Amino acid sequence: MWSVKSPSFESGATFDLCADRIKSAVLRAKMKGIRQEIVDLSTEYDAYAKLGKLYLIETHKKGIGAVEGADLIKNYTGRMVGKKMPARAIYDALKILPRHDRCPFCQYGTIETLDHVLPKESYPGLSVAPKNLVGSCNRCNKGKHAAVPTGPKDCAVHPYFDEVDDQRWLIAEIVETTPAAALFSVGITPGFHSNLRARVLHQFDALDLAQLYSNVATEEIAGIAEELEEVFQAGGFADVAAHLERKCRSRLKSGGNSWQAALYEAMASSSWYCKGGFRTS
Incomplete structure (x- = not known):
């Protein structure tokens, strides 16, 4: 958002x-x-x-x-x-x-x-x-259908009025399968007051963004596998992690809660993934 x-x-x-x-x-x-x-x-x-x-x-x-x-x-x-x-x-x-x-x-x-x-x-x-x-x-x-808000927790996040970019709330987790997969969720962010987090979570669920992001992450994971293999062969686990961290920083420039940034951060943080879990077979 x-x-x-x-x-x-x-x-x-x-x-x-x-x-x-x-x-x-x-x-x-x-x-x-x-x-x-x-x-x-x-x-x-x-x-x-x-x-x-x-x-x-x-x-x-x-x-x-x-x-x-x-x-x-x-x-x-x-x-x-x-x-x-x-x-x-x-x-x-x-x-x-x-x-x-x-x-x-x-x-x-x-x-x-x-x-x-x-x-x-x-x-x-x-x-x-x-x-x-x-x-x-x-x-x-x-x-979004024609949903009518009933209270503070199901009121839509409004792009013109709500500032949700200044806090990182979208997180991803790598699933250790072959090929790897990713799960997305709304994390706990200290900077959010409770109602805003509830509204973000409500909209995240209503729009089924977890499923959308997992689906598109599958394509991203498959598309980067060969590139990571080359990095791994040249410098091993540490170079793969550093490479993914650079990609995360690059994606963060377009928004603190882009699904790509969350995905690359999760990839870089997973030792299993960086040690070869990126392979698709």
Whole structure:
């Protein structure tokens, strides 16, 4: 999970771009009539997001004021996502905010869509709130489903508001099999307050990141085997460990909790692996 620079788009202006495209004069007038409520809701969202307390925002599936929830959702599905819509420029700008075109929720998939941190089905008034929209891969977008947070421990980690990069919490363990494998988990980090760790753990489990990382680690382990054999033949166990430590340091530059950094750290720390466990047969 990576942090992402928060967007500067204003919720009211974004809402206006969508509302102005409504063909029905009656619905357009109703939509414009709740503009201040939408702005106030977005302000409330920002305040709670900074505290990690988005669960305190009330759901409003049926809508806001005279506007039904389904019509609010269409601001996103029909008036923002549409390629010829004025608000599409904001959609595209939000998609490119995450670093290296990588999904901030898993740090593996490429950006393919926008994820609603609070699902639009339950919070239609936030359907086009820029700070509720985060670039995501399809896997994570679908994995989050339309889950509504119920308390401080299952509130999604928010890339725009939660700083999780400054603490190393992703750890890996080498499984001594042939070929070797790796298991990933969320470690105990003194710098995290209990609720933030619980939220990281909840999202880690909800997105099944342990399985994802183990799967991609299998490819990494197989791909580096021949390289490590050459290092081993030239300098033995110590050189293999040093080589893996260098790779770990290199991966850490792209993020403290990259799965590659965790994997290489685990490899370097395993004497079994460095003494020949890297061999695939």
